[in-house]
Amino acid sequence: MEFMQTRKITISTLSPVHIGCGMDYEPTNYVMDDDCLYPFPWIDEAAFATEEQLKNLLAQAGSIQGLWKIFHSELHLSTMKSLAGRFLPMKSGIKKQQDQRIQQMQFPLIIERTAFDRLTDLPVLPGSGLKGAIRTALLEYLAGKQNFPDAVYASRNKNAQIQEKLMGGSFAGDPMRLLKISDAMLVENCIEPTRILSKQSRHRKDNSVTSVRDATQNFSECVEPFLAEAFYSQLTIMENRNTWLEAGQKRQVRNISFEQIILACNTFYQERLEAHREMLQTTECGAWYEQIMPLVTQAIREKRGFLLRIGKYAGADYLALKQYRRITTKYEKNPTAQTLPISTNRSHDGQNAYPFGWIFVEVDQKENGLATPLQAGLCKLRAKHMDTNLVVQRKHAYLNLQEETQAKLVVQKALVAKKIEESRLYQMTQKAAKLEEVEREAVRQLALTAMTPNHRAIEELRAEIETKLKGGKLKISDVFWGGHIKKLAEQALSGADWSAEEKVALADMLQEWAGKLMALDAKDLRKQLKLTALRGQI
Numbered sequence: 001m002e003f004m005q006t007r008k009i010t011i012s013t014l015s016p017v018h019i020g021c022g023m024d025y026e027p028t029n030y031v032m033d034d035d036c037l038y039p040f041p042w043i044d045e046a047a048f049a050t051e052e053q054l055k056n057l058l059a060q061a062g063s064i065q066g067l068w069k070i071f072h073s074e075l076h077l078s079t080m081k082s083l084a085g086r087f088l089p090m091k092s093g094i095k096k097q098q099d100q101r102i103q104q105m106q107f108p109l110i111i112e113r114t115a116f117d118r119l120t121d122l123p124v125l126p127g128s129g130l131k132g133a134i135r136t137a138l139l140e141y142l143a144g145k146q147n148f149p150d151a152v153y154a155s156r157n158k159n160a161q162i163q164e165k166l167m168g169g170s171f172a173g174d175p176m177r178l179l180k181i182s183d184a185m186l187v188e189n190c191i192e193p194t195r196i197l198s199k200q201s202r203h204r205k206d207n208s209v210t211s212v213r214d215a216t217q218n219f220s221e222c223v224e225p226f227l228a229e230a231f232y233s234q235l236t237i238m239e240n241r242n243t244w245l246e247a248g249q250k251r252q253v254r255n256i257s258f259e260q261i262i263l264a265c266n267t268f269y270q271e272r273l274e275a276h277r278e279m280l281q282t283t284e285c286g287a288w289y290e291q292i293m294p295l296v297t298q299a300i301r302e303k304r305g306f307l308l309r310i311g312k313y314a315g316a317d318y319l320a321l322k323q324y325r326r327i328t329t330k331y332e333k334n335p336t337a338q339t340l341p342i343s344t345n346r347s348h349d350g351q352n353a354y355p356f357g358w359i360f361v362e363v364d365q366k367e368n369g370l371a372t373p374l375q376a377g378l379c380k381l382r383a384k385h386m387d388t389n390l391v392v393q394r395k396h397a398y399l400n401l402q403e404e405t406q407a408k409l410v411v412q413k414a415l416v417a418k419k420i421e422e423s424r425l426y427q428m429t430q431k432a433a434k435l436e437e438v439e440r441e442a443v444r445q446l447a448l449t450a451m452t453p454n455h456r457a458i459e460e461l462r463a464e465i466e467t468k469l470k471g472g473k474l475k476i477s478d479v480f481w482g483g484h485i486k487k488l489a490e491q492a493l494s495g496a497d498w499s500a501e502e503k504v505a506l507a508d509m510l511q512e513w514a515g516k517l518m519a520l521d522a523k524d525l526r527k528q529l530k531l532t533a534l535r536g537q538i
Contacts, residue, residue, distance in 0.1 A: 004238050007363050011184050011231040014292050014358040016222035016347040019115035020312045027108030031071045031080045032095040038084035065102050082405035090196030092350045112220040123194050123223050125184035125231050133308045141264030175256045178238045184231035197222050197347040226382035228375040265306035284353035295377040305362035313345035313356040454502040458509050465513040473519040485514050489529045507534035
């Protein structure tokens with residue numbers, strides 16, 4: 001055996017696959033429309049013309065139900081959909097159920113998200129999950145090969161001891177440490193790889209279609225069934241040539257081979273798939289079984305790869321050895337060995353029912369560039385269950401929506417930018433005018449300090465008259481006429497401290513400015529203020 005053997009593998013989905021990742025599509029982070037879910041990370045203020053619009057939107061909501069209604073209003077739905085970088089088809093009827101919950105003031109649906117690559121936001125099959133599924137099969141394979149019915153390990157809480165016995169040692173000597181599987185990434189040209197499906201569970205003692213006694217339902221994002229060569233990965237096995245100490249003795253770590261992995265997985269999972277035939281038929285999955293089983297059987301017979309069941313909702317009988325399986329439920333207090341899961345979980349797309357988690361891993365999947373029988377069969381099933389025209393329509397509609405929304409947003413932002421610029425220019429003009437006025441006042445004040453008291457009084461009255469001009473013409477009955485204009489003219493005529501030049505300056509100022517302010521003709525103005533006398537012409 002070489003020190004390191006690496007095989008490129010491709011993975012095809014036989015049924016919907018949901019890998020739990022601890023993250024959900026929260027009701028504040030998605031909208032629904034036309035049986036599609038549009039997820040977005042958060043409300044991006046870039047999608048609104050102004051930050052004020054975003055603040056007003058959040059302030060109006062008041063609750064999650066209120067926010068949901070605003071999101072789906074005619075005004076905002078297109079904007080929220082355009083925030084999503086992608087969309088997910090979903091089982092018909094989910095939005096109707098969601099709307100009913102909102103109307104009844106119940107908490108909106110939380111959609112379980114499947115494992116995904118954070119860089120591309122596309123689904124991924126974690127290598128740890130694939131390795132765990134292989135490990136389960138290898139454990140049972142080794143248990144059968146070693147004739148391992150040791151009763152001392154059959155008691156409760158002996159899982160670790162059982163695995164150490166089968167694998168030939170504890171963590172340091174576990175041969176699974178020599179097996180490396182990279183995360184299986186989605187191929188680039190895969191169209192609509194995931195869908196929101198309903199997950200329905202029934203207790204295994206009553207799996208009939210009419211049984212609702214223990215029925216539960218929620219919604220999960222699942223990788224679509226019948227995706228041929230949808231994921232690619234790499235499987236590496238290393239040969240351990242080192243020894244390790246256990247109980248003072250040197251021992252060699254057991255090696256595993258590709259052949260053992262393929263044999264163990266196919267033996268373990270094919271047996272369980274066949275054993276579930278009757279159960280699958282009672283849960284409306286019988287049509288799926290009849291379509292898939294011939295393809296899987298042929299692929300196994302031709303040694304093209306191995307069968308696995310992975311992910312959430314796969315069932316408890318896939319997680320423990322058959323000889324030592326002890327499953328108890330609230331319905332059965334006495335533990336007994338079981339061959340069926342605690343509950344039967346199925347996914348439903350509104351038309352077809354499927355079990356969860358079945359995949360097929362192919363090695364050397366192509367010969368002369370031709371698809372294998374399994375791949376060709378899955379492609380036919382995919383085409384049969386997928387409305388190609390609808391897929392194209394959804395894609396075009398989404399792209400058009402993004403273009404239209406972005407175009408509208410560009411116009412809105414241009415208008416807002418224009419208003420902001422106009423406001424900025426107005427403020428600059430006002431600021432410049434105010435600055436000019438301040439400078440002019442400073443010059444005037446400086447000039448006032450250099451004037452004689454009488455010239456200063458003339459200038460101060462002129463400034464008051466200029467201010468009064470904004471209010472329109474004044475009558476001679478106005479207090480400003482008698483108390484300021486006429487009063488200063490009388491003081492100049494009677495005052496000995498007024499020079500002839502100062503009196504003329506006052507007369508000139510009153511003729512110009514008082515003539516603008518007072519509702520008098522020029523002749524009456526000269527007469528009332530005695531301007532001729534001020535000029536010394538009498």
